[in-house]
Amino acid sequence: MNCRALCSTVVVACAMASSGVAAWAQPAYPSRAITLVVPVAAGGAADALARSWAEHVGAALGQPVVVDNRPGANGSVAASYVAKQAPNGYTVLFASTSNMSLNPFSYKSLSYDPLKDFDPVSMLAGTSQVLVTSTATGIRSLDDLVKAAKRKSGGLDFGSAGKGNSTHLNVEFVAQHYGLKMTHVPYKGAAPAMVGLIGGETQLVADAVVSVVPQVKGGRVVPLLIFGSQRSKAFPDVPTVFEAGLKDYPAGGWYGLMVPRGTPKEVVARLNGETAKFWADPGVKQRMDALYMDPPSALGPDAVTQTMKKEAAVWGPVITRLGIQND
Numbered sequence: 001m002n003c004r005a006l007c008s009t010v011v012v013a014c015a016m017a018s019s020g021v022a023a024w025a026q027p028a029y030p031s032r033a034i035t036l037v038v039p040v041a042a043g044g045a046a047d048a049l050a051r052s053w054a055e056h057v058g059a060a061l062g063q064p065v066v067v068d069n070r071p072g073a074n075g076s077v078a079a080s081y082v083a084k085q086a087p088n089g090y091t092v093l094f095a096s097t098s099n100m101s102l103n104p105f106s107y108k109s110l111s112y113d114p115l116k117d118f119d120p121v122s123m124l125a126g127t128s129q130v131l132v133t134s135t136a137t138g139i140r141s142l143d144d145l146v147k148a149a150k151r152k153s154g155g156l157d158f159g160s161a162g163k164g165n166s167t168h169l170n171v172e173f174v175a176q177h178y179g180l181k182m183t184h185v186p187y188k189g190a191a192p193a194m195v196g197l198i199g200g201e202t203q204l205v206a207d208a209v210v211s212v213v214p215q216v217k218g219g220r221v222v223p224l225l226i227f228g229s230q231r232s233k234a235f236p237d238v239p240t241v242f243e244a245g246l247k248d249y250p251a252g253g254w255y256g257l258m259v260p261r262g263t264p265k266e267v268v269a270r271l272n273g274e275t276a277k278f279w280a281d282p283g284v285k286q287r288m289d290a291l292y293m294d295p296p297s298a299l300g301p302d303a304v305t306q307t308m309k310k311e312a313a314v315w316g317p318v319i320t321r322l323g324i325q326n327d
Contacts, residue, residue, distance in 0.1 A: 029089055029267050030063040037068045037082050038094040039075035045210045045291045049125055049255060050094045052287055057274045065092075073326070074165055075099025076110060079258075083112040087260040089267035093118065095256045095304070097166050101311035105319040106164030107326045120304035121257035121268050122275040123296035125288065128228030128252045129170055129206045130235065132221040137203050142224050142244055145204070146178050155181030158204035159193035162186050164324045166253060167193065169315060170206040170227050172322060177246050197221065208253075209234050209292040228252030234292060250314040254296065256304045268301065275299060 034057075038050045047069065054065035070078040079099040085091035093099075100114045112118075133139045139148055149156045160168035163186045175182045182204070187193040190207050197205045198220050206227065213234050215221040226232050226240045229252060241249040257275065259268060278284055279295045288294075296303065 029264075029270060030061050032090065033064045033066050034058070034061070034090050034092060035066050035068050036092050036094055037070055037078045039071060039078035039096065039099055040069065041071045042067075042069050045127070045208055045293070046094075046096070046255060048291055049288070049293055052284060053124060053257075053275070053278055056278050056281060056284060057271070060274045060277065061270075073107070074103055074162060076103050076107065076112075079103075079114070079118075080111040082258070083117040083260060085260050087119075087262035087264075089259060089263050089271065091260065092121070092271065093258040094124075095258045097253050097311060098164075100256075100258070100304075101308050102164055102166065102169065102315055102319070104312070105316045106324045114308060115305070117261050118258040119261050119263050119268055120301040121259055122272045122299045122301065123303050123307070124255045124257055124275060124278075126228070126252055126254050126294040126296050127292065128209055128226050128230075128232055128294075129167065130209050130212050130223050130227065130232065130238065131171065131174065131204060131206050131225040132197070132212055132215070132223050133204050134197050134200065135219060135222055136200060139203070139224070140222055142239070145224055146180065148203075149175075149178075149180040149182065155183060156204055157183045157185050157202040158206075159185045159187050159196045159202040160206070161190040161193055162188070164319065164326055167206045168324075169318060171204060172318060173241075173246065173249060174225065176318065194221075210290075213292075230294075232292065233289075248314060250311045251307065254307060255293075256296075256307075258304070272300065 036050060036054050038047060040046045051067055054067050058065035070081055075096055075098045079093055082091055082093040103110055104114060139145050158171045167190060168184060185202050187196060193205050194207055196202050209232050216223055223235045223238045225244060226238050228240055231240055276299050
């Protein structure tokens with residue numbers, strides 16, 4: 001073999017070796033545990049949804065998906081944390097209407113930008129809230145509610161899970177539509193707000209369907225309105241906001257998945273694909289039915305972005321008009 005041929009052989013061998021080292025240095029995704037950061041405390045429907053997804057996707061990917069609950073500030077604590085993590089697919093945000101669509105308008109200073117700091121992965125589930133009143137009020141329909149609010153001096157009082165939360169804004173949306181005067185009473189969570197309603201501190205509360213069902217069965221509250229595009233299987237006789245004429249309502253609540261901006265497209269595609277398979281699992285469907293969670297109409301990243309923009313166009317002016325500002 002002459003010198004030139006020998007040199008060429010050495011160069012090829014070195015290139016192959018180098019390629020092998022590069023492949024070894026970059027193991028296929030995922031090669032270790034993934035963390036799903038959830039903006040609510042452990043327990044409850046949202047946390048149960050997150051843990052179901054984590055279990056399903058962890059089994060499919062062959063690596064554990066660890067749930068990290070970081071509640072606080074309407075989901076801002078969790079979102080701010082994820083926005084600062086490396087964009088490698090190993091930290092995923094459990095996103096929602098609150099931390100993606102509402103907080104940019106209701107917080108004076110937010111340490112993340114929902115559209116600039118994250119790449120959307122997928123919608124995960126749709127969920128509806130229901131407007132309820134205590135049985136003690138005598139209100140049994142939306143028409144009764146409007147009459148009672150106009151009749152009562154100072155209007156009605158309503159509780160929520162916190163200022164600027166979706167449980168707050170949904171009721172404000174109803175009040176705005178009907179021109180009703182109402183007083184907001186914020187609580188430290190949806191459960192205390194429901195206790196306040198049953199105890200007579202307020203007359204109205206909007207809460208997740210799964211939380212309302214036992215209260216209705218117990219005869220303590222009456223459902224009046226569904227904040228969603230479809231009637232609830234739990235309350236088939238209760239009208240939706242659209243049936244009630246609130247045509248500008250953006251949509252029902254949602255949960256989705258986001259990753260730090262710059263995460264490789266193939267990683268986003270992998271997570272999106274496994275999320276699509278999540279709803280195809282009969283066991284998952286059964287668990288979600290028990291939580292009154294619905295499969296999203298669209299799963300892709302674009303569905304998340306479009307939903308956020310649509311919600312911002314509606315809720316932004318409402319929040320500004322009401323002067324809602326959190327520190």
